[in-house]
Amino acid sequence: MAGAAPTRVLMGVNESTIKGYPHASISSRKAFEWTLDKIVRSNTSGFKLLFLHVQVPDEDGFDDMDSIYASPEDFKSLKRRDQARGAHLLEFFVERCHAIGVACEAWIKKGDPKEVICHEVKRLQPDLLVVGCRGLGPFQRVFVGTVSEFCVKHAECPVITIKRSAEETPEDPVDD
Amino acid sequence: MAGAAPTRVLMGVNESTIKGYPHASISSRKAFEWTLDKIVRSNTSGFKLLFLHVQVPDEDGFDDMDSIYASPEDFKSLKRRDQARGAHLLEFFVERCHAIGVACEAWIKKGDPKEVICHEVKRLQPDLLVVGCRGLGPFQRVFVGTVSEFCVKHAECPVITIKRSAEETPEDPVDD
Numbered sequence: 406m407a408g409a410a411p412t413r414v415l416m417g418v419n420e421s422t423i424k425g426y427p428h429a430s431i432s433s434r435k436a437f438e439w440t441l442d443k444i445v446r447s448n449t450s451g452f453k454l455l456f457l458h459v460q461v462p463d464e465d466g467f468d469d470m471d472s473i474y475a476s477p478e479d480f481k482s483l484k485r486r487d488q489a490r491g492a493h494l495l496e497f498f499v500e501r502c503h504a505i506g507v508a509c510e511a512w513i514k515k516g517d518p519k520e521v522i523c524h525e526v527k528r529l530q531p532d533l534l535v536v537g538c539r540g541l542g543p544f545q546r547v548f549v550g551t552v553s554e555f556c557v558k559h560a561e562c563p564v565i566t567i568k569r570s571a572e573e574t575p576e577d578p579v580d581d
Numbered sequence: 582m583a584g585a586a587p588t589r590v591l592m593g594v595n596e597s598t599i600k601g602y603p604h605a606s607i608s609s610r611k612a613f614e615w616t617l618d619k620i621v622r623s624n625t626s627g628f629k630l631l632f633l634h635v636q637v638p639d640e641d642g643f644d645d646m647d648s649i650y651a652s653p654e655d656f657k658s659l660k661r662r663d664q665a666r667g668a669h670l671l672e673f674f675v676e677r678c679h680a681i682g683v684a685c686e687a688w689i690k691k692g693d694p695k696e697v698i699c700h701e702v703k704r705l706q707p708d709l710l711v712v713g714c715r716g717l718g719p720f721q722r723v724f725v726g727t728v729s730e731f732c733v734k735h736a737e738c739p740v741i742t743i744k745r746s747a748e749e750t751p752e753d754p755v756d757d
Contacts, residue, residue: 409622439739444711446585448623501678523683566740566741567739
């Protein structure tokens with residue numbers, strides 16, 4: 406088993422709706438830290454993390470975002486452009502992986518997050534898809550939908566859903 | 582991280598609906614083997630697997646099934662009784678864990694599987710709940726319900742759902 410190919414974990418990550426600058430959402434950070442702590446643990450060579458950030462076109466207006474970032478250096482030239490928002494988000498995850506020695510890749514796509522995530526699962530065939538979720542009640546879910554519910558049903562690989570805990574939930578639970 | 586407490590993984594397992602004798606269902610076996618292969622990998626000391634088998638009272642008629650089985654030996658005396666069905670199921674998982682050196686525990690509860698699983702999550706606070714599922718389409722789901730969908734929404738810990746693949750699906754996909 407030690408020589409086997411690493412377990413490829415695709416993580417859908419998004420920006421916080423709370424802060425002005427593109428920090429990772431509470432549920433994305435939670436899902437990421439949990440995965441390192443409880444799944445990867447000390448076996449850093451056994452896993453490769455794939456970070457996918459899906460931007461909704463009308464919100465962000467990017468044209469050219471199918472780039473791949475595989476190291477902190479890859480982000481420098483991109484930062485000069487408006488694409489810096491998404492790159493900044495992904496940099497958070499890539500920097501953290503490099504610091505602890507976990508292989509990773511990160512990229513940005515545009516589209517409907519739930520559709521794009523399931524499409525990327527089909528394309529990349531990861532071993533596992535990790536999606537954070539807000540843990541909303543049924544009433545709140547009616548209005549915002551949830552990416553995680555869709556992915557659990559439709560993604561063609563095992564899916565782990567990680568809810569925020571009560572103490573991580575912001576004043577308005579629809580925020581993240 | 583190497584000295585940290587192991588990641589405690591609760592797995593809901595059930596019997597096959599196909600064979601007469603209590604073999605593990607296709608989706609339970611798939612979820613188990615996948616967890617060993619893709620999550621535990623070579624880090625056998627980093628994980629503890631907790632196997633929960635929930636029997637529906639009217640189907641099985643057991644009275645006394647809150648026992649804990651922690652090693653293959655624990656099963657011997659129980660085999661003399663009718664409870665052997667559930668014990669045989671759990672023995673499959675416990676034997677396999679012992680063979681590869683992964684710590685485990687297994688027990689039987691009776692009740693509604695989805696309710697009991699979520700109750701045991703609350704009681705034991707595992708790091709992760711693993712549930713296999715048949716991967717049924719929406720039409721089939723209407724008639725059989727799914728334990729996994731309920732657990733994703735209600736269990737108070739991260740949940741991983743693992744669908745059977747197309748080639749593992751029996752002739753009648755409601756079978757498992």
